[in-house]
Amino acid sequence: MRIILLGPPGAGKGTQAKRLAEKLDAAHISTGDILRRNVSDQTPLGKETKDFMERGLLVPDELMSKMLLERFTQNDIKKGFILDGYPRNLAQAITLEDIFKRKNIDIDMAVYLDSSERVIIQRLSGRLVCGACGANFHAVNMPPKKKGICDRCSGSLFQRTDDKEETIIKRLEVYKKEVSSLIKYYQQKNKLYRLNADGEAEAVLNEIIVLSNKLHDSLKV
Numbered sequence: 001m002r003i004i005l006l007g008p009p010g011a012g013k014g015t016q017a018k019r020l021a022e023k024l025d026a027a028h029i030s031t032g033d034i035l036r037r038n039v040s041d042q043t044p045l046g047k048e049t050k051d052f053m054e055r056g057l058l059v060p061d062e063l064m065s066k067m068l069l070e071r072f073t074q075n076d077i078k079k080g081f082i083l084d085g086y087p088r089n090l091a092q093a094i095t096l097e098d099i100f101k102r103k104n105i106d107i108d109m110a111v112y113l114d115s116s117e118r119v120i121i122q123r124l125s126g127r128l129v130c131g132a133c134g135a136n137f138h139a140v141n142m143p144p145k146k147k148g149i150c151d152r153c154s155g156s157l158f159q160r161t162d163d164k165e166e167t168i169i170k171r172l173e174v175y176k177k178e179v180s181s182l183i184k185y186y187q188q189k190n191k192l193y194r195l196n197a198d199g200e201a202e203a204v205l206n207e208i209i210v211l212s213n214k215l216h217d218s219l220k221v
């Protein structure tokens with residue numbers, strides 16, 4: 001399956017994308033993760049993008065396109081993918097369409113994870129991420145067994161620099177400005193499915209799986 005996850009920061013795109021990729025045996029492409037890796041490795045791309053990220057702003061489209069094009073040359077894409085964090089505006093959606101045309105592929109669905117602002121702020125301000133394996137925890141909703149330590153791999157947990165409340169508010173502003181054009185774009189292509197993502201991650205994941213199974217069955221007919 002080829003799935004795009006859309007939705008505000010904090011809607012759970014990363015969590016859902018990781019689990020979906022495992023369940024559907026697809027590649028997980030998180031543009032945020034790729035950028036954060038570049039920042040921590042101090043690559044030229046990381047140096048160029050760090051400041052945008054810390055301020056909650058979008059990284060310029062040209063840098064994103066280059067990065068994405070490169071990611072789509074990798075072999076694991078062939079088994080399908082869950083795209084998380086891209087596209088974030090109409091220009092990026094068009095770039096993506098271009099990449100797909102050249103590869104002669106298309107997405108199966110764009111799932112819009114809708115979430116309320118109250119839930120988003122609560123989720124993001126308590127989010128803890130493992131520096132080693134990328135697993136997510138939450139200080140209140142899903143605390144690790146040992147404070148500051150990842151349950152999965154014993155890596156150290158940290159708070160993302162852009163998960164401070166003032167940066168969260170900025171990220172939400174940026175998101176709201178761009179989202180309606182993206183929704184329209186995928187609606188017109190008949191690819192958009194909207195889900196409420198305020199509930200438990202497991203329930204949301206099941207809803208996405210049900211959707212993808214239905215779609216898979218209808219494609220076989």
Ligand code: AMP
Nearest residue numbers: 031032052053057058059064085086088
């Ligand atoms: P995320 O992990 O998806 O919340 O992304 C973290 C940050 O990375 C964002 O706030 C942006 O600064 C940057 N970023 C990730 N994906 C994109 C994208 N598609 N376009 C521009 N900036 C992005």
